[in-house]
Amino acid sequence: MYDFAIIGGGIAGLSTGMALGRKYPDAKILVLEKESNWAFHQTGNNSGVIHSGIYYKPGSFKAKFCRDGSRSMVEFCQEHGIAHEVCGKVIVATDESELSRLENLYQRGLENGLNVTKISAEEVREVEPHVSCIAGIRVSTTGIVNYKQVCLKYVDLIRLQGGDLRLNTKVTKIVQKGDRQVLETNQGEFETRFVVNCAGLHSDRVAKMGQADPKAKIVPFRGEYYELVPEKRYLVKTLIYPVPNPAFPFLGVHFTKMIDGTVHAGPNAVLSLKREGYKKTDFDLRDFAEVMTYPAFWKLAAKHADEGIQEIIRSFSKAAFVRSLQKLIPEVRSEDLIPTHAGVRAQALMNDGKLVDDFLIVPGPNSIHVCNAPSPAATSSLEIGKAIAAQIPQPQHLQAALSV
Template sequence: MYDFAIIGGGIVGLATALAVGKRYPTAKIVVIEKETTPASHQTGNNSGVIHSGIYYKPGSFKAKFCREGSRSMVEFCSEHNIAHEVCGKVIVATHPEELPRLENLYQRGLDNGLELEKLTSEQVREIEPHVQCSAGIRVFTTGIVNYRQVAQKYVELVTNQGGELHLGTKVTKIETRTDVTVLSTNKGTISTRYLINCAGLFSDRIARLGQTNPQARIVPFRGEYYELVPEKRYLVKHLIYPVPNPNFPFLGVHFTRMIDGSVHAGPNAVLSLKREGYHKTDVNLRDLTEVLTYPGFWKLAAKHADEGIKEMIRSVSKAAFVKSLQQLIPEVTADDVVPTHAGVRAQALQNDGKLVDDFLIVPGQRALHVCNAPSPAATSSIEIGQAISQAIPSQSHLESTLVHV
């Protein structure tokens, strides 16, 4: 019998296990992960950016957790000797008509309490000499790290606290009884007093297995990247982002210097035909059928048809992808970039076609379900874990039981 069972061994699940273990040091905790290694999906395939929180609505969980998370992540990496760098980034308006959007973004960053600097085009080129733009913003607190290494440190700390990590263990059924929840897995049953669902791309399905309706469905979007060939890495010094298009829910292609020195360019954003579909040819009929029969998807597609078509063209045409990159750095050519790994974003979508903008944590019976935790969840993982640990009902029978464990 466990006191807490956490489904999902990504960075959010592991951070949650760490935070719950600190709040309840005598509790028996297990993290259940269907893959044979932790952090195999969103955590292990993201861009490695320590985000600042500039994009998010003031007062939202994303804004709060990301702002605080950028600090706590840097502190964590410093404490545990994990390679990282607070290199900052520039967000640029490539055309004069984008300047009002850049100003709005600057004001949002100020509202979120960030350290920012307005830049002229000349000042941008002092930081990023190869960028073409009309103006920019410098965001000082953005950084880079390898989140697989962060997650591995979380694993070490969780096990040092006495927590268990069960790999290669897939949950197939959840039965909620009077005082216990029983999880059926491919390796037998696991009983727990409290369940926390951090299953990422499958979080909505796990919630429904636990008889909780998250009022949203995960729709997977694949982000495809190119990488600058080594001899062209000099074109990018830090991180370079365009002003986001307010008519499209993603940030647009950008340049990211990774902690290993490589430079990634992208991503686009296309519907993935499989929840863990990292390649164009990956298809899962159940995953695809769920998307195509979901009214919310068609409402979203109709609203963003023009941009969606552009994203699909970038997916099949290297020339179109490179043309987007040239909006930021005109010198980039098709010979300068080669394909690299893709990531899949677990984005919750409502039935009315609206994307769930914020982190979504849904309570169940002796359970909490994290049903929307895409970027910046890795940056925010320490803060999300602490928030979940505090959201466990403090007056519940669970806590009175744990006092006597």
């Protein structure tokens, strides 16, 4: 019998396991992951950015968790010797129409308590000599790290706390038995007092298994990247972002220096025809049918039709992708870019057709379900874990033990 069972071995699930182990040292904690490795999906395929929190609505979970998480992630990496760099980034306006949005973004950064600075085009080029723009914002607290390495350290710490971690273990059913739950898996049954669902791309399905209703469905969006060939990496010193369209939930294609020295360009954002569809040809009938028969998706598609078409064009046309990048760095040429990994974002879409723009944590019977935790969840993971642990009631038998 476990006190807490966590479904999902990505960065949110592992950070929650670590936080629960610290809060309740005598608790029996189980982490289940259906894949053969930790951080296999969203965590292992993201851009590796330690975000500052500039984009997020003041007062939102994303804004608070990201601001605090940026600091705690850097401190965690320093404490455990994980390679990282606080290199900062620039967000640049490339034409006059973007200046008002750039100003709004700067004001939002100030409201979120961040160290942001407005800089001229000349000052941008002092940081990024090859960028073409008319104005910019410097965000000094943005950093880079390999989140797979962070997750492996989380795993080590959970083990040191006495936690039980199981790979290759897929939950197929959750059965309520009074105040306890039985997790049926391909590796047998596990009984627990409390379930934490951090299943990412499948979090809405697991929530329904656990008799919780998130009032939203996961719609998968694939982000495709290119990588600069080694001899062209000098074009990018830090991270270079365009001014995002606040009506569209993605940040636009940008340049990211990775902690291993490579430079990635992207991502675009296109509907994936499979929840774990990292290739254009990946297809799953159930996943596809769920999206196509979900009225909320068609409301979203109609609202963002123009942007969606441009994203699809970029997906199938390298020339179109390159043209988007050339708005930031005109020197970039098609031959400078080679395809690299893609990621799939688990984006929750509400039944009314609105994207969930904050973290969505849904209570259930003896359970908590994390049903929307896209970027900046990796940056915020330590704070998310602590917040989830704070919401979980202390098991009665542990209360007795702690009071002795």
